[in-house]
Amino acid sequence: MPQPKSLYIHIPYCRNICDYCSFPVFKGNIVPDTYIEALKSEWEMILKDHQFNPELETIYFGGGTPSLLNENQLEELITYFTKWKNNNSIEITLEANPTSLLKSKIHFWKSLKINRISLGIQSLSDNTLKTLTRTHSSKLSKNSIQLLKESEFPSFNLDVIFGVPGQSVKQFEEDLKYILDQNPTHISAYELTIEEGTPYAINNIKQGPEDDVIAMTEILDKLTPQYGILKYEISNYAKPGFESKHNINYWLNNSYFGLGSGAFSFINRTRSSNERNPQEYIQLIEQNKLANVFEETLSDENYARETLMTQLRTVKGINCSEFKTQTDYNPIDLIKGETELFIENNLMTISEGNIKLTATGLKVANSILKNFI
Ligand code: SF4
CATH class of the missing domain: 3.20.20.70 (Aldolase class I)
Incomplete structure (x- = not known):
């Protein structure tokens, strides 16, 4: 990454x-x-x-x-x-x-x-x-x-x-x-x-x-x-x-650094978060310790699914070929079988290498996205 x-x-x-x-x-x-x-x-x-x-x-x-x-x-x-x-x-x-x-x-x-x-x-x-x-x-x-x-x-x-x-x-x-x-x-x-x-x-x-x-x-x-x-x-x-x-x-679910008490980082598909209390955070850092209190590394499939969910929050949606390069997964395979109803009800479109929620779909995005976890 x-x-x-x-x-x-x-x-x-x-x-x-x-x-x-x-x-x-x-x-x-x-x-x-x-x-x-x-x-x-x-x-x-x-x-x-x-x-x-x-x-x-x-x-x-x-x-x-x-x-x-x-x-x-x-x-x-x-x-x-x-x-x-x-x-x-x-x-x-x-x-x-x-x-x-x-x-x-x-x-x-x-x-x-x-x-x-x-x-x-x-x-x-x-x-x-x-x-x-x-x-x-x-x-x-x-x-x-x-x-x-x-x-x-x-x-x-x-x-x-x-x-x-x-x-x-x-x-x-x-x-x-x-x-x-x-x-x-x-x-x-x-x-x-x-x-x-x-x-x-x-x-x-x-x-x-x-x-x-x-x-x-x-x-x-x-x-x-x-x-x-x-x-x-x-x-x-x-x-x-x-x-x-x-x-x-x-x-896009790209990586980022996060610094400070309570901050999240996402590096090499590992998400971590820091101690929330600022005084305790300062003490840990002063002792030359990283202040992480939580860490999880995503499997390849979980990373791909999470990327699918975050990108579908955007109006542009998913560019399928860029998604494949980023995650090694074809997004269509990840949502196969679960989309027909959404497409029929004008909540989602799949066309020319792009998957996105329609304007109506974005209004109920949370209930749609939970089907793809
Ligand atoms: S306490 Fe209020 S002002 Fe401070 S971050 Fe939370 S919502 Fe914002």
Whole structure:
């Protein structure tokens, strides 16, 4: 398997932990310098272990809240990790929260050649934000979008959530129209899912009514193309040329590096994840130990099946000959006998070396894909 070309760096701190959040996050509003050192040491250990000298095409700072990194820390990380960048170009994404977005910060990020911001606005309704236990207001979200626009950031994504209890279809449509009017290059729209172990699950909070969720998906699919923003994955929409290269790499099921507490890596078909607690992660790295707490190596068939599932999440679907080169399997053989009903019901098409879900199929992708496991 080729060396990974994508690097994910996890910044695990948030000022407030939202009740629906299942990410590996801890309460805090500063990132300790020891964490920055640990990220660099972990990287050196991984490169040494695998004898790698990668040429990175994407670096993604996710969280948590990467916008909590101070200027010195971010400059240090970017200067250090871009030593391994591909010569031609690199996509550098930073996730930001409206509560830690300032005009001066945005200009500094631009000067560091960060070329993509992903802003977690989630909703423009104060009631919905309250239900989500987010601490920012609709007004702050709107101000943050304005700051990004004024700074002429080359590419910015706005994250929204739908299917929140109490969120009306009308409100969601108004939010979406406002967002689209702001001319973002990318929108990620996630249906709220209730994850085990979160306060939402413990308090038995349920997603909004199914009919509303379907109506909101239809509104997304109807309005986004009117603004030249096209769906390219179940939850992702972009202007042509502004699709997230980092996330496309995940959906192709290619390998990637992941650094930091709770981060996942996928190298040589082995998936591993790190200790979730940042303090314990730092301690392990300081003792020159890799912080892996979980590891699984996929069999050839499992890798092929997983690749089938991730690629079918995209609008383009599967290119059968590229799939065969990547996995050694013919995708048709993997789904044989299970597709007729989907094709008859206009949920899937197989033609000219390509397998994909139709627009209707993508709306019910999860129930289709579980048949191919
Ligand atoms: S801001 Fe995002 S990462 Fe942080 S707790 Fe909330 S949902 Fe989780």
